[in-house]
Amino acid sequence: MHPAQDKDGGEGRVQNIIVADESAQIRLTFWNEDVDRIKDLQEGDVVSVTHAYAKEGFRGGVEVHLGRRAEIEINPKGSPLEQLDLSDLSVESRSQAAGLVRIREIDESNEGKSVEVSGIVMGATQASPVYPACPSCRKKVEEEGGRFTCSVCGDVKEPEYRMLYKITVDDGSGSIRATLFGETGEELLGMTAEEAHELITKSGNNLEPLERNSDRILGKYVSVRGRVSKFRDSMEIAASGLAFPDLVEVSKRERERIDELIR
Known part of the structure; x- marks a missing residue:
């Protein structure tokens, strides 16, 4: 964990970790109060993250960031990853940095x-x-007379x-x-x-x-x-x-x- 400037221009905290499954590895980025939620995390622990979002990393590649809706669970019961052998996975990014x-x-x-x-x-x-x-295809909808219409999905009740x-x-x-x-x-x-x-x-x-x-x-x-x-x-x-x-x-x-x- 290290200090960083947050989006409000003040002092914040950021923690990056590398997680992997049987297919690949990726970087997870935690900000501010979320850093405290992983303070006891140890190498080999299983991390379950939902409602996060992926974005291109600052140094290239893809990262997963935890937004306001993200949920974190450490060592969930019954995870198939508990016996995963990570010895063949490299923590180095395989993508080309911009x-x-x-x-x-x-x-x-x-x-x-x-x-x-x-x-x-x-x-x-x-x-x-x-x-x-x-909300289905994410395309912009047109409004006319209080009605919203999607060129792909038709009438949209609530955009x-x-x-x-x-x-x-x-x-x-x-x-x-x-x-x-x-x-x-x-x-x-x-x-x-x-x-x-x-x-x-x-x-x-x-x-x-x-x-x-x-x-x-x-x-x-x-x-x-x-x-x-x-x-x-x-x-x-x-x-x-x-x-x-x-x-x-x-x-x-x-x-x-x-x-x-x-x-």
């Missing part, structure tokens, strides 16, 4: 590739950060609201827009999509969630990971991961990067 790049280096040659950029959030799109979606908005990140070499989806967008905004929808409904202002939380978004130093795509004449990033890095670590990485370039 590279940290300067924004000015991103062009059409990066299209379709995963990258990581770090910089300051300079702005957010002036549009509602949530949209109504079909679910999902987060989707864009931010502009500047690293000093240039700026780029990044689209934040789902929990990634909720993490930066500091509220769920349902909470944002309720705020919009009460205020009558589609921008209320962004305006009310502008002080926690604008000027925030973030690292964004995702796939590069071209939108009209500009390159953008479809974010799959968001982190709030320690600036000391960022400076260290930049120093190593410069040393590598001048060798």
Whole structure:
């Protein structure tokens, strides 16, 4: 366990562990009070996690993060993993990490590739950060006369609201827009999509969630990971991961990067 900057900019705690079954291994990330729930965990214990979510890891690969709805059970009775032999499993990630790049280096040659950029959030799109979606297929639904219709599933009685908005990140070499989806967008905004929808409904202002939380978004130093795509004449990033890095670590990485370039 080590200290880290949480999404509110304050001091938090983070603990990463590696878990494995008979097929593979993966990293689990626990934050703040969830760290206490695994304080007595020992190597070889069985961990059951439900209602967590997967995202692209900050250093590449896939990680599992515990959100607000996650449940943890240590050594559940009757688990078939109790006798699992893990001797042949490596804890090293088998996936290729996305590279940290300067924004000015991103062009059409990066299209379709995963990258990581770090910089300051300079702005957010002036549009509602949530949209109504079909609870079955997750596609956006259309509203007309109080009725919601999905192009795939037909009439939708009660849509679910999902987060989707864009931010502009500047690293000093240039700026780029990044689209934040789902929990990634909720993490930066500091509220769920349902909470944002309720705020919009009460205020009558589609921008209320962004305006009310502008002080926690604008000027925030973030690292964004995702796939590069071209939108009209500009390159953008479809974010799959968001982190709030320690600036000391960022400076260290930049120093190593410069040393590598001048060798």
